[in-house]
Amino acid sequence: MTVIDRSTKYVERVYSNNKKIYPLLGTKPIPKNVWTRKVIIEKKEFLASNFNEIKKLFFDYEIIHSLGCGSIINIPILNNKKILGTLNVLHKEKYYTKKSVNNIKPFAQLLAPYFIIHQLTMKKK
Numbered sequence: 001m002t003v004i005d006r007s008t009k010y011v012e013r014v015y016s017n018n019k020k021i022y023p024l025l026g027t028k029p030i031p032k033n034v035w036t037r038k039v040i041i042e043k044k045e046f047l048a049s050n051f052n053e054i055k056k057l058f059f060d061y062e063i064i065h066s067l068g069c070g071s072i073i074n075i076p077i078l079n080n081k082k083i084l085g086t087l088n089v090l091h092k093e094k095y096y097t098k099k100s101v102n103n104i105k106p107f108a109q110l111l112a113p114y115f116i117i118h119q120l121t122m123k124k125k
Helices: 034-041 051-057 061-066 098-122
Strands: 002-005 010-013 027-029 046-048 071-079 082-091
Touching: 002 098, 034 046, 034 071, 046 051, 046 098, 051 061, 071 098, 082 098
Parallel strands: none
Antiparallel strands: 002 010, 002 082, 010 027, 046 071, 071 082
């Protein structure tokens, strides 16, 4: 899960199941690419079901591949139509489908209060 700090155009990781490779509170800039347009600007879900799709858009694709991941779902977390961050789930290649996105999407929005609180702490840094 990553929370957006809109003022400085970066995201901060607030959950990781692999803290050695993706540490909590690690930051990265928001890229200017197709993914950003779809997820951050248009506020739509993103699905990459194979590694070739991941390689085109994610700078850390080699790390993703080394972890055995080959499919990704990114769901924008919203509050009053404003994007707060994204829920990011990864698994082996061809694991996720459009049905997976539809199953996860309703639960993702339950994270909004947590993301709002975290954004408040980001502004204090």
